[in-house]
Amino acid sequence: MNLGFKNSGGNKKSSSFWGMFLLLVLFFGYLIWFNQSNRTIETINLSDFIEQVDKGNVSSIVAKGNHVQGEFNNSVGIGKGAEIKQVKKFEVIVIPSDSFWQKVMDKKFQIKVLPPETGQALSWVFMFLTFILPILLIGLFIYFSKQGGQSSGGNKIFNIGKSRARFFSPNEIKLKFKDVAGVEEAKEDLKDIVDFLKNPEKFKKIGAKIPRGVLLTGAPGNGKTMLAKAVAGEANCPFFSVSGSDFMEVFVGVGASRVRDLFAQARKHAPCIIFVDEIDAVGRHRGAGIGGGNDEREQTLNQLLSEMDGFATEPGEVIVLAATNRVDVLDKALLRPGRFDRKVEVPYPDLVSRERILSIHAKNIKLGDDVDLQKVARGTVGFSGADLANLINEAALIASKKNKELADMDDFEIARDKIMVGAERKSLTRTADEILRTAYHEAGHTIAKVLVSKFGSLHKVTILARGPAAGITWSLPEGDGALRSQAQMLGEIMVLLAGRVAEEVVYGVENRTSGASSDFNYATSIAWEMVSIYGMSDLGPVSYVAAEEHNKKISEATSQKIDEQVSKIINNSFEQIKKVIIENRAKLDILAKTLVEKETLMAKEVYQILGIEEPKDLAEKSFVKKQLDDKNEESESSPEKVDDEEHS
Secondary structure (H helix, E strand, C coil): CCCCCCCHHHHHHHHHHHHHHHHHHHHHHHHHHHHHHHHCEEECCHHHHHHHHHHCCEEEEEEECCEEEEEEEEEEEECCHHHCEEEEEEEEECCCCHHHHHHHHHCCCEEEEECHHHHHHHHHHHHHHHHHHHHHHHHHHHHHHHHHHCCCHHHCCCCCCCCCCEEECHHHCCCCHHHCCCCHHHHHHHHHHHHHHHCHHHHHHHCCCCCCEEEEECCCCCCHHHHHHHHHHHHCCCEEEEEHHHHCCCCCCHHHHHHHHHHHHHHHCCCEEEEEECHHHCCECCCCCCCHHHHHHHHHHHHHHHHHHCCCCCCCCEEEEEEECCHHHECHHHHCCCCEEEEEECCCCCHHHHHHHHHHHCCCCCECCCCCHHHHHHCCCCCCHHHHHHHHHHHHHHHHHCCCCCECHHHHHHHHHHHHCCCECCCCCCCHHHHHHHHHHHHHHHHHHHHCCCCCEEEEEECCCECCECCEEEEECCCCCCCCCHHHHHHHHHHHHHHHHHHHHHHCHHHCCHHHHHHHHHHHHHHHHHHHCCCCCCCCCCCHHHHHHCCCCCCHHHHHHHHHHHHHHHHHHHHHHHHHHHHCHHHHHHHHHHHHHHCEEEHHHHHHHHCCCCCCCHHHHCHHHHHHHHHHHHHHHCCCCCCCCCCC
16 A cells, blocks of 8 residues: 655656556557548459549559559449449559559559558558557556556556555654643643553553544644644654545545555554544535535545444554544534544633744744744734744744844734734825824724723834724733623723724714724624623623524514613713713823824833823733743753644
């Protein structure tokens, strides 16, 4: 079985195989053409030939001894009665005589005479092309097809039912758990698998059964594939890697055959790991559609179910790891105990993990002294490991474009803004009044953040247009925001509404603009969650979302009460922040004018302009700072290595 090893010799053999295959196709095409062309040559009698010569109907002839081939000027009827045939090309056996050839010569049509030896040689060539060469070509084709089957996996025309899994021997996988930053809970769940593969007798002695399969779930880019390789690296065992789509083929039954072949090979290398990436490609609910492709997928899934835990399944230390971000579409039979016994969630990295991931990917980047990866980590909530790697690379690219030798904090700020919001729209044309309105809008958000919201800290404010936003006010959360209080959510709503409030205070109600639409959407969403999910309203601690999940429809009267409570929260917040903005109108004016002048202000500058003492960074006075410091000390004591092409 070909397991995908790199083999330059195999590539040459497979190229020769396809060359021979093409030659064989061309040759048989030639034979078909030759047969069709010769079919039009009719054998006629000598008397008919002489008759047509006398009539002057002969265009040309080729004479080889007493064998003559030729062509009439036009198709003529040869024969008598019902046996008449229309003949254009003909052949005839003649009796050589001087009078015959004299008659032919007198007609003065094209005559070509070949010696009898030439005809004999041509007959041998024809025999070779017709009988001997096909046998040689077919023999060579069979030989090269066998060679191709032993070489490159992509050219196995006779091994289409063989598995396409890539095989990694134990010494090929250098990745360990320490090379995967974050996802500590997931690594803890997978350590049982590693322990079993290293020492299965310990489990068998007490009668424990290790899970047959482990399903890694989570959003793309969070390191599911990397974790699977780390398990193989820790266990120091063979590793088969295959994608769910590799089982599928247009031919019915091929997928099931590939599954059988994969597990057969895995049992020969037991204890080992089979990793199936994107298993949802083959493991979707059965009976969801009709058609040949669907039948093929279901046959493949049935075979996979049987191999993992079926009636004829042979016991063996073969662990199946699978990854998907669509666990909701998987067939229930695949998720039952005995198949995928354990589900391991690979979540987005938390604050501590993000800081660690950034430090790993930043090892190959020359950073300036002002780069604070902890601050970058705090501003990248919801980033996956792949997103963080991309952030580091974007910052390096931006620094390169500016011909810098080091990537500084400004480059990281631009990179993060670009990824989260979009590229700066330098070509956007705005009037002076639009710029000033945007400045007042963002100044309103900033005043509310500084004076009202006590959760998270102001990071910066800018009126530079990016993506769909004309300006942005950035905040840094204290942690990952796993829990939010009612006061925190009300503060967020007031900050969101403060932009429109500032516009109304300065320009009047009649001069409202559309710039606050996205703020309203987000504020309304928070208020709706407070009422419908978290029970933070006069309606009491009731979750109306849970009622809908149990197919209990909410009545129109209840929906109206929910809408009333949402409006109440929004309107009360609007009035509260309006009062704050009016009382601090002078601060609003100076901040807006400075924004027009400088376009971007960092938090320190904002506090200086407003004459307010800058509060101590929230992270400095929380347990988060200690967690980050402990993690950094741990990494310094045990240096880690990571594959540049992988990321957690």
